[in-house]
Amino acid sequence: MNPYPHRTEWCPRCNQGWVEIRKEVERGTLFVRCSECLVQWHHPAEAKDLEAGFRNHYQEAVEPTSDEIRAKQWELYLVEPQG
């Protein structure tokens, strides 16, 4: 099974991990985060900007569902299109 089903790109910041879509538990907000350096961004498109991104803005997060990703039209950013 793919450990990063919702990855959007290889991290441009650390070059060691995947940027993936996550969902913050408390607010239910989707964001993207690198699996290795843990830098976060509000939007998948922002992850290409080396000056953007922050740490610890979003708290505890889980894997979002495909429906939640589609609701924001973020499936367009996925490396592997969802069925």
Ligand SMILES: [Zn+2]
């Ligand atoms: Zn990274």
